[in-house]
Amino acid sequence: MRILSSAFISAASLLPNLASAVTFDCSQINADGYKYNLKPLGGVHEIFHAEQVGDLIVNTTYVLNICNVLGSAANFEEYKCGTSRRICGFNRTLTADHTSVQSGFAFPIAGLEHMGQGAIDTKVTRLKNEDSDREGLRVKLSGGKYEEPDTKKKKNAGAVIEFECDPGRSGLEGLVEEDSKRLLRAREEGEDGGDGNNEGDGNGEEKEPFSDGSDPDRSLQFKSFGKADDDSYVLSLNWKTRYACDHYTEGRGSSSNHWGFFTWLIIIFFLCAAAYLIFGSWLNYNRYGARGWDLLPHGDTLRDVPYLFQDWLRRVVNTFQGTGSRGGYSAV
Ligand SMILES: *[C@@H]1O[C@H](CO)[C@@H](O)[C@H](O)[C@H]1NC(C)=O
Numbered sequence: 001m002r003i004l005s006s007a008f009i010s011a012a013s014l015l016p017n018l019a020s021a022v023t024f025d026c027s028q029i030n031a032d033g034y035k036y037n038l039k040p041l042g043g044v045h046e047i048f049h050a051e052q053v054g055d056l057i058v059n060t061t062y063v064l065n066i067c068n069v070l071g072s073a074a075n076f077e078e079y080k081c082g083t084s085r086r087i088c089g090f091n092r093t094l095t096a097d098h099t100s101v102q103s104g105f106a107f108p109i110a111g112l113e114h115m116g117q118g119a120i121d122t123k124v125t126r127l128k129n130e131d132s133d134r135e136g137l138r139v140k141l142s143g144g145k146y147e148e149p150d151t152k153k154k155k156n157a158g159a160v161i162e163f164e165c166d167p168g169r170s171g172l173e174g175l176v177e178e179d180s181k182r183l184l185r186a187r188e189e190g191e192d193g194g195d196g197n198n199e200g201d202g203n204g205e206e207k208e209p210f211s212d213g214s215d216p217d218r219s220l221q222f223k224s225f226g227k228a229d230d231d232s233y234v235l236s237l238n239w240k241t242r243y244a245c246d247h248y249t250e251g252r253g254s255s256s257n258h259w260g261f262f263t264w265l266i267i268i269f270f271l272c273a274a275a276y277l278i279f280g281s282w283l284n285y286n287r288y289g290a291r292g293w294d295l296l297p298h299g300d301t302l303r304d305v306p307y308l309f310q311d312w313l314r315r316v317v318n319t320f321q322g323t324g325s326r327g328g329y330s331a332v
């Protein structure tokens with residue numbers, strides 16, 4: 001049994017997509033019989049929370065992808081947290097003028113370990129279960145580890161994300177897709193290098209106003225990071241999005257929904273036609289003792305259908321030929 005499961009785990013780690021599908025599928029969430037698809041919120045997103053501690057600034061950047069592993073986004077500057085993770089934190093203590101990093105470390109919050117070991121242990125509950133006024137989902141992801149800075153003890157870590165129903169928001173407001181963000185950062189660094197020559201105004205502009213990283217317009221909000229009752233560390237996030245609404249159907253496989261609708265329409269049409277024919281035939285049989293073609297309602301018309309069709313086809317063909325070579329013929 002153990003050999004089997006470890007073989008499965010190593011096979012799964014070769015295919016990160018499969019591994020994540022096995023653990024938590026953001027596009028197929030089921031809770032209390034409701035279905036949710038959070039796929040549009042997938043992709044790597046980043047927020048930070050900064051605090052002034054004495055002279056220093058502790059800036060913790062949280063990087064997450066609820067639908068897949070982080071991949072290269074799990075590397076932040078020189079800090080590495082494991083590419084098979086889904087949520088990582090990067091804690092950097094900056095000097096007060098925030099020109100340089102004094103110390104820093106990366107910590108995994110949720111996701112699998114390097115070779116696919118561990119478990120995400122997803123727990124999904126509807127917010128309505130606790131508060132009938134709130135609509136949405138609470139998703140708990142775990143599998144992370146956090147080393148307490150003061151005790152150096154390793155504790156379990158996880159994240160609790162409350163996806164709150166907000167029909168007016170996609171959830172991506174205020175978020176920048178990580179790829180373009182990195183590009184931007186690289187470009188800014190390049191510009192800084194260029195400006196380095198004229199150091200005259202450099203000192204004055206060095207210190208931008210302190211921001212703790214919050215942005216009230218952003219759909220994804222940092223709530224807290226700290227120790228929970230069960231001695232584990234929990235990152236709490238709040239995410240406003242229409243995809244957490246109980247009755248959000250648009251975009252959820254809409255094409256297959258439409259296909260289903262038309263299939264039903266066609267089936268119903270044929271059922272009605274069949275019922276009409278059968279009932280009509282039965283009526284003709286009983287009332288008029290009809291046999292053969294006469295059984296069918298409108299039997300005469302039906303018998304003519306092939307001829308009518310032939311006639312119609314001939315006319316169509318003539319029209320096309322007429323416009324091509326023999327102009328004017330079709331008008332006759
Ligand atoms: C914290 O780090 C982020 C990068 O993740 C950066 O954009 C932000 O400006 C930093 N904030 C402070 C106050 O240093």
Ligand SMILES: *[C@@H]1O[C@H](CO)[C@@H](O)[C@H](O)[C@H]1NC(C)=O
Nearest residue numbers: 058060091092093103149225
């Ligand atoms: C970041 O690290 C500093 C110093 O190591 C610590 O005081 C602080 O609590 C940490 N914060 C987080 C969110 O990990």
